[in-house]
Amino acid sequence: MENRTYTADAAPGDTVTVAGWVHEIRDLGGIAFLILRDTTGKIQVKFEKDEMDDNLVETGLNVQRESVISVTGDVEEEPRAPTGVEVTPESVDVISEADPELPLDPSGKVDAELPTRLDNRTLDLRKDEVKAIFEIRAEVLRSVREAFRDLNCTEINTPKIVATGTEGGTELFPITYFGQEAFMNQSPQLFKQLMVGSGLERVFEIGPIFRAEEHNTPRHLNEATSIDFESAFYDHTEAMDACEHVVQSAYEGVAENCQDELEALGLEDEFAAPEGDFPRLTYEEALDKINATGELDEPLVWGDDLSTEAEHVLGQEVGEHYFITDWPSEIKPFYIKDHDDDEEVSTGFDMMHPSMELVSGGQREHRFDHLVEGFEQQGLDPEAFEYYTKMFKYGMPPHAGWGLGGERLIMTMLGLENIREAVLFPRDRQRLSP
């Protein structure tokens, strides 16, 4: 529709054709209003029953809510209209009539449960506050990519069909691939590491990852978006600097470019980009802080992983984004490098929002012998990963990197209660469609 005017652009004095959805019809007797909604906003269309053609009035006022129509007419100032202007229609075309029975109410007047909303995403996304989440998601991806470019990263795409899992055989979805056994990739970990040994040196990837975890919680997905970074000649502290830059850039992008969306979500006042450097606590300091609260039944000891409860207690203590560094080597994956002066302590780190873990990273083991040993210690067959390990014999630089959960970033940024709110069509154990 080349001649279409967005509702937001309809100015007094113009003759326009606006097109969109019938948001609401208010019939006051002699006069009636149709509110037409498009992606830019809403506009009032006025029907004066006695003064207008009967057919026009009938078409305009008998159309079902959420039908798609176009209206041609003159735009006039009208202070009492929601946007200060209204259209007096010369013609109304019903383009796509909606069924009177809608599975959910896009006006938001009737609440719907999350499963109903996810079954009817098309209708759900007609609500400003839902649309806002996905406009913000798009802005987060945009500003994150910009931040990676500031850091001289090259964007890469690594395969999602793979012969071996990153973390071994658990939690993988098997595929039948031309008669061979294959899997959907859990993480671009091994592939991005192969790139730091190439002429690219520093890379990022934003893409889907697949985890066959049986978790069914408000913060796990079986298909998620991973934001991955890896750089040659970086140690874990430099990787943490890069992580801060990327996360701050995501917040700054949203603060700068998504004011309307933040308003739709009621966040315009409280939203703020995290400032300065994120505190860096060692694992040992984190344990002390948690234990000092006395809120856990059992105090944590060296070697314990942090439970959801422990993360929560610590997050409340710290109250902002923070890193946990220097984890025990035994609870970090084989590809994370240990400290040279203490092999019990790894260079692995997590970056945390007060409410949950967002990032996992570290300096990587780049020494061939140590790497092969690590595979064996983890009970993995180094032969199966030869495509990866052998490249470490041909000049692999020291390197570090991390993976950031895209949906968790958006969820924590916007205070969403369920991670599924940050995905158009989430995948979990029960949900495979739409």
Place this chain on the structure above:
Amino acid sequence: MENRTYTADAAPGDTVTVAGWVHEIRDLGGIAFLILRDTTGKIQVKFEKDEMDDNLVETGLNVQRESVISVTGDVEEEPRAPTGVEVTPESVDVISEADPELPLDPSGKVDAELPTRLDNRTLDLRKDEVKAIFEIRAEVLRSVREAFRDLNCTEINTPKIVATGTEGGTELFPITYFGQEAFMNQSPQLFKQLMVGSGLERVFEIGPIFRAEEHNTPRHLNEATSIDFESAFYDHTEAMDACEHVVQSAYEGVAENCQDELEALGLEDEFAAPEGDFPRLTYEEALDKINATGELDEPLVWGDDLSTEAEHVLGQEVGEHYFITDWPSEIKPFYIKDHDDDEEVSTGFDMMHPSMELVSGGQREHRFDHLVEGFEQQGLDPEAFEYYTKMFKYGMPPHAGWGLGGERLIMTMLGLENIREAVLFPRDRQRLSP
């Protein structure tokens, strides 16, 4: 390595630490040169055997090619050096020694076959002309996303694990998903259409698609990158306009930002963004043009699809990017809308590079009854697609869109002979690893 200087930034008078790969060692007797390579270029390191510490000289000149080293020293002007400067080393550290037997030669002096290159991408990507392809690929993705933003599109991510295939049950990779039958997605087609009926109206996605085609040709992949566009209130001609804008933007981005990479590929003179509007031939005109050449054994008749040979003949005739429009309805998918005044002719279009098809698109069928009929005609069960079809009952606007093969765009832009050259880790019937 916070104190590292890139070779490209090493200026005369500086004392620097450069780090990278040993590209070459030339021993001229009393004097020897080590060429160190990093992501920004190469720098010469000079060893004067009689004047320097023996250990230093030994370390520098006995290191294996492609090892990772760092060199600290003063930078001086040296007109005879490849970059006009050289480093006189004060210290040389071998960070990661390479095996003397390399599976391929990153200096490019010894050619390697594609399978060897793909098995050893880390080493392959140390070659300037290979690295250039992937730097250009990253720039194409960046400029394509910018072009979509010019068009007011919202970036979306749709699921890659799906319950049903877009084009029916053929060419799908099956997955075991928590005991249910599922598939890897062939195309975001149905999901992006669901979004044009939402408040987003106009969307794009760049993501992986998976096709279990048994083709094994230089222009097919089993895992590829699809660049998808869909807009409410667009017809097929407006979708074609958007397609031109996006493809031209990709070329312009590369022309502006990838001069060094084009030089590495020997394309700096011939590379040019396509200008103006791409010619739009109807299918009938295309047939006439092809038949007029007399180059096919059998003339084509209405209803025939274009063979690779026919595409080639036509591409030579047209000699630039072009569209083929108004295809017979019978050879386009059910979701493509037919012309209102002739249901034998569809609004489907292809956008072609002279050497191959890049894009497939069209206006979509947005009328519920027609859509359900289309499923049935294609032998598909509309019930299985109810998650999709039912949204067409609740106010689905007319819409149009297309899908562009990302690797084909890069392949044709750079004149690559095999589409696998445009993918870091390609997947085909034989290749599942690395």
